[in-house]
Amino acid sequence: MTDLCFLTIAEASRQIAARKLSPVELTRAFLERIERYDAGLNAYILVTADKAMADARRAEAEIMAGRSRGPLHGIPIALKDIYNTAGIATTAHSALFKDHVPAEDAVTTRLLAEAGTVLLGKTATWEFAIGGTSFDLPWPPARNPWNPKHDPGGSSSGTGAAVAAGLAMAGMGTDTGGSIRFPAAWCGIAGLKPTYGLVSRRGILPLSFSLDHGGPMCWTSEDCALMMQALAAHDPLDPGSADVPIPDFAAALSPSLKGLRIGVPRHFWETDVDCGAETKAAIEAALEVYRALGAEIVEVTLSPLGTYNDTGTLISRSEAYAIHEQYLTRTPELYGAIARQRISMGALVRAPDYVNALRLRGELIRELAAVMTTVDVIVTPTTPDPAPLLGEVAAFMSKRKSLFSRAFNVTGSPALSTPSGFSSDGLPLSMQIVGRPFQDDLVLKVGHAYEKATAWRDRRPVIAEPFAAAAQ
Amino acid sequence: MADLSVDRQLAAAGLKLPPGDVEKLAALAADLAAAAATVRRDWSYLTEPVQALRLWKK
Amino acid sequence: MPDPITKEAFAAIVADRGLTLSPERFEEFYALYPLVREIRARLRNPRGYDAEPASIFSPGAF
Known part of the structure; x- marks a missing residue:
C-alpha cells in the first residue's frame, strides 16, 4: 500500500490510464496511510474519507467508460484549509472560523475537481496563513515527516507534511511571503508559487490581496506542471487574474538546458542573510549540476x-x-x-x-525585469537553514535569517522550491528558481531538469510507527 | 520624530489586546519602523504606486 | 460616533506624524480631526473577506 502512496502523479496517471491502477484502490491506500500515520504528523485538520471514496468511484467509472479527464483523473489530493470547499468546513486553522462552511468552492477547488482529482481532506495551516507555528489553536500544528520533532515550515505546513509523508499525492498551498516554498523546502518537496494572476485567488481566504498566490505542492516539478495545467486559467471575477495564453506545462519539460542563462544573486546569501554552510554548499553543487546540463551561470546584483x-x-x-x-x-x-x-x-x-x-515595489519589479533581460531564471536557496525544532521557527527567523522567498511575492514572479540535498541531520535542503512573469513553464523545466539529474527525489522520509508520543 | 506609544496607537485603532501582545508588538514595532525607513525617500511626484485602478478588462 | 479626542492625545498624534504646527494651525486641525475619525468609522463597515480593494496589482504592467 505504501508503495502506491509514493508514486508521483506522472507515474500513477500512466498506470490509471493503462487501467493497471484503480483510483479506488489508490484512494483507499492513502486513507489507510493517513489513518496509520497522521496522528503523529497532524497534517490534516479534516479527512473527507467518504467524499474521497465517492470521488474515486466516480473517477474509476468514468475512466472505465472511456471518459478520461486527463492526468489528474483519480489522483488523491489535499487542500490547505483556507481553500473554500462547498459544504465542507474551511477553518483557516482558527477558532474564529471553526464553524465556517462555505456555500461555494474556490475556483481552484472547482478546477481540480473538474480535472477528476479525489479530495482526501483539508490540511493544517498556520492560522490564517500567518500565525505559526502555534500551539494555542483548536488543532495542533503539523510536524515534519523527516523528523517529527522538527518544524515543517509554513504556512502551508499540513500540505507540505502530507505530500512528503505520502499522505497525499499532491496538494495546494498559498504563498504570501513564501508559504508554499518554505514548507516545500523544509518538507523536501517541490512547490510552485505561480506568477501573480495566473491562478485564481477567488474563494481562497485572503491574507494580503496583492501578495497572495495559490499554487501546487507535489513530490516533483513534473507533478507541479500537471497540476498547473488544471489550475492556470483566467478568472474574470478575480480582479488580479491575468488573461494570458496558458502554456502546455508538461510539454515544456525537458532535461536539456543548453543555452539557458542562470542568474545568481550571490549577495543574497553571502552578505544579506546569515546562510548556513550546508545550504551554501548545496547551492554551489546545484549550480555545478546546471553547468553540466549546459546552462551558463551569471552573477547578478539586485537590491539587498x-x-x-x-x-x-x-x-x-x-x-x-x-x-x-x-x-x-x-x-x-x-x-x-x-x-x-x-x-x-x-x-x-x-x-x-x-x-x-x-512605489518602491514598482522600482523593485523594474529592477528585476532589467536583470532578467540578461538571464532566463534566477537561482537562490529557499531558506537559509534546514528545519529547526517544532515551535522554534519564530525565534529561528530574523532579519539575518530571512527566507529568500518574499522578494518574489513583491515582484509577482513565478518561483519554485525544489530539494537540493540533505543536511548532515538528514533534513532537506532546498533551492528556489525564479522566472520572468508568466514563464512558469520555464521555471518548472529548470526544476525538472535538476531533479532528473540528481537522486534527491529517490529518497522518502521513513516514518516510525507509532511516534506521536515520543515526539512530544 | 516623537513616537506615539504602541499601546496608544493600538487603542486609537480600537484594538484591545492582552498585555503580552502589546509587549510583543512594541518589540515588533522596531522592525516596522526600520521597514518604514526603507520606503521613506525623496520620491519623485511622478512615481506611481505599483497598484493601479484598472477599470478596463482585456 | 467615536469618543471625543483630548487635545493632549491629538498633540501626541501630531507629534508622532512628524508635524510641527503653529498654535493656530493646531486648533484648526484639532477642530477638523473628528471629521477624519467619522470617515474612518464609516469605512469600517463589516465586509466579506473577499471584498477586494479597487486598485489591482498587475506584474505584467511593469
Whole structure:
C-alpha cells in the first residue's frame, strides 16, 4: 500500500490510464496511510474519507467508460484549509472560523475537481496563513515527516507534511511571503508559487490581496506542471487574474538546458542573510549540476534582500490588517497569539508608508525585469537553514535569517522550491528558481531538469510507527 | 520624530489586546519602523504606486 | 460616533506624524480631526473577506 502512496502523479496517471491502477484502490491506500500515520504528523485538520471514496468511484467509472479527464483523473489530493470547499468546513486553522462552511468552492477547488482529482481532506495551516507555528489553536500544528520533532515550515505546513509523508499525492498551498516554498523546502518537496494572476485567488481566504498566490505542492516539478495545467486559467471575477495564453506545462519539460542563462544573486546569501554552510554548499553543487546540463551561470546584483523584505512586510501587514480589523477589534480572543500579534502590526503602519512601499515595489519589479533581460531564471536557496525544532521557527527567523522567498511575492514572479540535498541531520535542503512573469513553464523545466539529474527525489522520509508520543 | 506609544496607537485603532501582545508588538514595532525607513525617500511626484485602478478588462 | 479626542492625545498624534504646527494651525486641525475619525468609522463597515480593494496589482504592467 505504501508503495502506491509514493508514486508521483506522472507515474500513477500512466498506470490509471493503462487501467493497471484503480483510483479506488489508490484512494483507499492513502486513507489507510493517513489513518496509520497522521496522528503523529497532524497534517490534516479534516479527512473527507467518504467524499474521497465517492470521488474515486466516480473517477474509476468514468475512466472505465472511456471518459478520461486527463492526468489528474483519480489522483488523491489535499487542500490547505483556507481553500473554500462547498459544504465542507474551511477553518483557516482558527477558532474564529471553526464553524465556517462555505456555500461555494474556490475556483481552484472547482478546477481540480473538474480535472477528476479525489479530495482526501483539508490540511493544517498556520492560522490564517500567518500565525505559526502555534500551539494555542483548536488543532495542533503539523510536524515534519523527516523528523517529527522538527518544524515543517509554513504556512502551508499540513500540505507540505502530507505530500512528503505520502499522505497525499499532491496538494495546494498559498504563498504570501513564501508559504508554499518554505514548507516545500523544509518538507523536501517541490512547490510552485505561480506568477501573480495566473491562478485564481477567488474563494481562497485572503491574507494580503496583492501578495497572495495559490499554487501546487507535489513530490516533483513534473507533478507541479500537471497540476498547473488544471489550475492556470483566467478568472474574470478575480480582479488580479491575468488573461494570458496558458502554456502546455508538461510539454515544456525537458532535461536539456543548453543555452539557458542562470542568474545568481550571490549577495543574497553571502552578505544579506546569515546562510548556513550546508545550504551554501548545496547551492554551489546545484549550480555545478546546471553547468553540466549546459546552462551558463551569471552573477547578478539586485537590491539587498532586506529592501525587498521591508517592502513586502509593510504591504502584507497593512493588507492583512484591513481584512482582519473587523474581527480583531471585536473578538481578538478567537485568534492565537502569533496571528493576532502579526496581523495587529498592520495597525501600526501609516498610510503613506504603505503607499510608498507600493512605489518602491514598482522600482523593485523594474529592477528585476532589467536583470532578467540578461538571464532566463534566477537561482537562490529557499531558506537559509534546514528545519529547526517544532515551535522554534519564530525565534529561528530574523532579519539575518530571512527566507529568500518574499522578494518574489513583491515582484509577482513565478518561483519554485525544489530539494537540493540533505543536511548532515538528514533534513532537506532546498533551492528556489525564479522566472520572468508568466514563464512558469520555464521555471518548472529548470526544476525538472535538476531533479532528473540528481537522486534527491529517490529518497522518502521513513516514518516510525507509532511516534506521536515520543515526539512530544 | 516623537513616537506615539504602541499601546496608544493600538487603542486609537480600537484594538484591545492582552498585555503580552502589546509587549510583543512594541518589540515588533522596531522592525516596522526600520521597514518604514526603507520606503521613506525623496520620491519623485511622478512615481506611481505599483497598484493601479484598472477599470478596463482585456 | 467615536469618543471625543483630548487635545493632549491629538498633540501626541501630531507629534508622532512628524508635524510641527503653529498654535493656530493646531486648533484648526484639532477642530477638523473628528471629521477624519467619522470617515474612518464609516469605512469600517463589516465586509466579506473577499471584498477586494479597487486598485489591482498587475506584474505584467511593469
